[in-house]
Amino acid sequence: MEETSPIVAIIEDDDAVRRALTRLIASFGYRTLEFESGEKFLAERTAVSSDCVIADFHMSGMTGLDVLLKTKSEAESPPVVIMTGFDEPGKRSRCMGAGAAAYLVKPFERDVIAKTLRDILDH
Structure with missing residues (x-):
C-alpha cells in the first residue's frame, strides 16, 4: 500500500464488522481509518482527511445519514457510501437523494464493495 493510496474512513459501531471491513478494504490497496461513531469521525475530521467515507446507517447516536448530511454541508466533502443490514422501503432513495x-x-x-470503491476513487 502506497502513501498516495486513497484513504477510506469506515464508520461502524460493531467492532467485528468494522475490523473485517477494514481488512477487506486494505486488501484492495486503500488506506483506512476506523471510527466507532459518526460523532468520533466528525470530531477528528479536521485532523485526518479521507477520500471516501463508508458509514453504517444504523448506529447509536448519529446515523450514517446524519454523517452524510453533516459532511455534505461542508465545502469539501468526500463521497459517502451508506451501508445497512436493515434495508427498508424508501431508505435507499432517501440516502441517494x-x-x-x-x-x-x-x-x-467482496466484488460489490471493490467495484463501488473503484468507481468512486479510481478516476
Missing part, C-alpha cells in the same frame, strides 16, 4: 455516492446492503459481496 441526500447525496450518497452509493448504498450497500449487508452482507455484500
Whole structure:
C-alpha cells in the first residue's frame, strides 16, 4: 500500500464488522481509518482527511445519514457510501437523494464493495 493510496474512513459501531471491513478494504490497496461513531469521525475530521467515507446507517447516536448530511454541508466533502443490514422501503432513495455516492446492503459481496470503491476513487 502506497502513501498516495486513497484513504477510506469506515464508520461502524460493531467492532467485528468494522475490523473485517477494514481488512477487506486494505486488501484492495486503500488506506483506512476506523471510527466507532459518526460523532468520533466528525470530531477528528479536521485532523485526518479521507477520500471516501463508508458509514453504517444504523448506529447509536448519529446515523450514517446524519454523517452524510453533516459532511455534505461542508465545502469539501468526500463521497459517502451508506451501508445497512436493515434495508427498508424508501431508505435507499432517501440516502441517494441526500447525496450518497452509493448504498450497500449487508452482507455484500467482496466484488460489490471493490467495484463501488473503484468507481468512486479510481478516476
